[in-house]
Amino acid sequence: MAVSPRVLAPEGAFETESETTMAKLTIEHLRKSFGATAAVDDFSLDVDDGELVCLLGPSGSGKSTILRMIGGFEHPTSGTLRIDGQDVTRLPPERRPTGMMFQSHALWSHMNVFNNIAFGLKLRRLARAEIRRKVEEALELVGLAGYGNRQTFQLSGGQQQRVALARSLVLEPKILLLDEPFASLDQHLRERLREEVREIQQRLGITTLFVTHGQDEALAMADRIVVLRNGQCEQVDAPDIVYRQPQTEFVAGFIGxxxxxxxxxxxxxxxxxxxxxxxxxxxxxxxxxxxxxxxxxxxxxxxxxxxxxxxxxxxxxxxxxxxxxxxxxxxxxxxxxxxxxxxxxxxxxxxxxxxxxxxxxxxxxxxxxxxxxxxxxxxxxxx
Amino acid sequence: MTSRSAPFAIRSSRFDWTGLFFAIVLTIVIAVPLLVVVTWAFTEVWRYPSVIPQQFGLRYWQQTLVRADVWDALWISIRLSATVTLLSAIICLPAAYAFARMKFPGRDIFFLSFLASHAFPKFGLLVAIAAIFLKLDLIATFWGVVLIQLVSTLMLMIWIPVAAFQAVDRRMEEAARDVGASPLRVFWSITLPQAGPTIFAAVLLTFVSTFYETEGAWLIGAPQIRTMPVLMISYINNQIVVQYGAVLSVILWVPSFIALMFARRVVSNGGFAKGFGA
Missing domain, CATH: 2.40.50.140 (Nucleic acid-binding proteins)
Incomplete structure (x- = not known):
């Protein structure tokens, strides 16, 4: 091929396509019980178009369970999940317009970087040229242009997380779910990557839910923070409000x-x-x-x-x-x-x-x- | 330079006598009997007390290879092993996946029961099964031997794949669901390739162990169904001509050698160790 697909795709093509995929997430009275204990207890939340909301709480507060229920990996005991008004509560993960990035990147080690990102596109039966173009765009978006032929084990931890992000973004999900994506990285890399992810998220305007137990991460990235304790919501507010006007003693002690x-x-x-x-x-x-x-x-x-x-x-x-x-x-x-x-x-x-x-x-x-x-x-x- | 400060330098500079000793002992224990058998296979006259045979030749190869029962036995052995391995894979792999991924009542007891068939003296178990097969008219039939050999492959084909499936990161499968793969597609495109090398090793081991299985094949199959190992035993029992047995042994090495070569290539990335729970 004489002209590389990257040149064919105009700068910013990724963003314009994604604008149509922005979406609103509505969570109503979500509840999840494991036996007698409620991991998530009557949780409700509205996430607006293009908003980045952080679920913050100590381990066992139910934040990951909420995220996994939105992704379709856990079934809610009761409650409703809506994306753009459509009830997705009973849909399996493969039929939800959500993209999840896992803590352990969860790249498929028997595929190279290109095939990791292309897998979802191949399932959608896109034309080969189209797949190639989209994958290269996604790689460029996360700053890994030209890495398609690498094996996943040849990448550093930060690069692996970028590939995982590209794998989610290439499908243009309506909701991006991030489950403590930087937990396995060192402090310096974590700070750099969270800035990059925030920048990409704002550029694409993608509605994002982010789970973390690191308050720095939440304060630095989120439009709004949801502080959770024992499966219940303690406070939902902008980061500065959560810090300066904590509504409960728990939030006051947990943040800062x-x-x-x-x-x-x-x-x-x-x-x-x-x-x-x-x-x-x-x-x-x-x-x-x-x-x-x-x-x-x-x-x-x-x-x-x-x-x-x-x-x-x-x-x-x-x-x-x-x-x-x-x-x-x-x-x-x-x-x-x-x-x-x-x-x-x-x-x-x-x-x-x-x-x-x-x-x-x-x-x-x-x-x-x-x-x-x-x-x-x-x-x-x-x- | 002290051994405390630079253990690696020491290893390369000083000769490893212990290593050499073990290498020699292992060579004697493993290679010498093999060498003797191979030598016998190409010997025409070898009388005591001579250390090397008096006369080499391919006479016994010729005599062995012209026999129709040898070729029949080889064909039966290959068919049996292939059938048993295939059936075992069809039965055991989904079962192994269920054991690895699903929770159901009695899971642990079921799982242990596969081990139980190996906890008894095998011959006793075989005789009991033979009594049942006698009533079912399965004695001396192809499918009778298939069934009996299937029993002994169960453990290998359940335990190793279970460990292989368990070693597959759950989140890899979830990530595949997330990008739109159905559960079946996830199994086919993610789980199986991830567990693949280990499962292939299990399949290979099953084939080889079935190929060499003697007790069951002899007890259930004789006299109509004679596999290569059974034929070899009957040769050794009936005629005191060492060369027949030796020639058959050498012939029997071929499939296992090929299998092992395959296994080495596939398993070199540690998949085999994973299979045993490492």
């Missing part, structure tokens, strides 16, 4: 680093050591949650305040570990301008906090930074 102070609210005041905050909540037990970056420190006199256990300098900021009233450990992120030595006393001065009772957010508030106190000014606090 968080200080929890436990006390009983009496007479509308929450007291912890010499810290006293007026709260507009009914009296009773409550948990005060403060991010390290929202916890200011001020030098304290005598035996008041908390004891500094360790102070770690990270250059841009200093992380101070303290032991407060009742042996409670807290972390505070301070600016390098003011140093707290080990063994010295510091007064806790939170600026942003959330109050939780029975796992639910019942109040949140902002306090002015007290004079003489030192903290990092963050744009979010003024926003």
């Amino acid at each position: 680093s968080m200080n929890f102070l436990r006390a009983t609210v009496e007479g509308g005041r929450f007291r912890h050591g010499d810290l006293s905050i007026a709260l507009d909540v009914a009296d009773g037990p409550a948990v005060l949650a403060i991010r390290p970056e929202d916890l200011g420190l001020a030098p304290a006199e005598g035996e008041t305040g908390a004891t500094v256990l360790r102070s770690t300098d990270f250059g841009s900021h200093i992380m101070v570990d303290l032991e407060s009233e009742g042996g409670v450990r807290v972390k505070a992120m301070t600016s390098p301008a003011l140093r707290f030595d080990k063994g010295s006393r510091a007064k806790l001065a939170p600026t942003l906090y959330g109050v939780y009772r029975d796992n639910r957010l019942i109040a949140s508030g902002r306090l002015p930074a007290s004079p003489g106190e030192c903290k990092i000014n963050r744009s979010v606090q003024t926003a």
Whole structure:
């Protein structure tokens, strides 16, 4: 062939074809029981066209089970799955317009890269030239142009995952499902690949569901994050909202680093050591949650305040570990301008906090930074 | 240079006496009897106490190869082995897949029962089966021998393929379903090629072991159905002419040698080890 098919296919041909395949996913009251235990319990979610939604949770939270049910590999005990309004709940995987990328890439080792990607196209009985063109486009999309003749074992871990991605994308699925696709890769590669996948996903505008237990991955990639615990949804929001306004104590503790102070609210005041905050909540037990970056420190006199256990300098900021009233450990992120030595006393001065009772957010508030106190000014606090 | 710091350098620089010793012992144990048999096959006169035969020749080859019963036996042996292997594959491979992939009540007991047929002294089992076959008029028939030999292939053809199927990554199969393959297509295009080398080794082993199976073939088949090994035994029993047995032995080596050559090529990628659960 004198002209390579890649030249024949205009730049961006892949994208224009895919625009018609964008789709909406609707999950209604999905439930999956294994014996007596419910792995997924009454889970509902709408995923919009072109949106990337991340299912985030600890292992055993049911996130992979949800993904596998959407892909058709597990049968829901009850509930409905719709893609573009079409009920796919009872369809087998081969008849669903979904493409799944597995944690262990799951490439077929008896086929070369080209045949791995072409297999689905061959099943659809496309013409050979058409298959060749599509496979080469897909390879180019994932940055592996010219790798078609390689055997899968000749590729690195990252390249294998790219081939797996190309294998899913070449069929132009309506929904792309990614099941912890980078878990087996090292940190550096993981970060690079997740940027690439996000970039490709946005370029194709493909509706994507992504399962991970790594919060960095979720925060970096997702349009929206679904935080799961014990098969139930704790919160669904944009990454910054999930981080800054966690709706449950679990989410507060699961994403990022968080200080929890436990006390009983009496007479509308929450007291912890010499810290006293007026709260507009009914009296009773409550948990005060403060991010390290929202916890200011001020030098304290005598035996008041908390004891500094360790102070770690990270250059841009200093992380101070303290032991407060009742042996409670807290972390505070301070600016390098003011140093707290080990063994010295510091007064806790939170600026942003959330109050939780029975796992639910019942109040949140902002306090002015007290004079003489030192903290990092963050744009979010003024926003 | 100490052995502690550079074990690999040591291995190449110093002569491996232990290795040589084992190589020699193995050669003596394996090769010498083979050599003796091959020598006998080409010997016309070999009297004690001479170390090498007094007269070499192809006389006994000629005498053996002109006999019609030899060719009959060879033909029967090939037909038997092919039939048994084919039937065994048809019965056992789907069963092995079921054992490897599906959960059903009594799975483990079923699975172990295949081993059980090998846990008894085989001859006792054969005699019991022969008594049943006698009533069913299967004694001294082709299909009687097929059935009896089928029993002894079951374990090999179930256990090795089960391990082979189990070694196939489930997610590979799921990925194939995901791109649109039906369950049957997945089996054909993914599972079978993945498990292929190991299964081929099992098929080959089944063919060879059936080809050389004697007890069942003799007990059920005699006198009408005489396979090559049975014929060889009768030669050795009836006439004290060592050369007949030796010539037949050499002839019998041919198929197993070809099979082993095949197996080596197919199995070199570790599929065989996988078959045994490695």
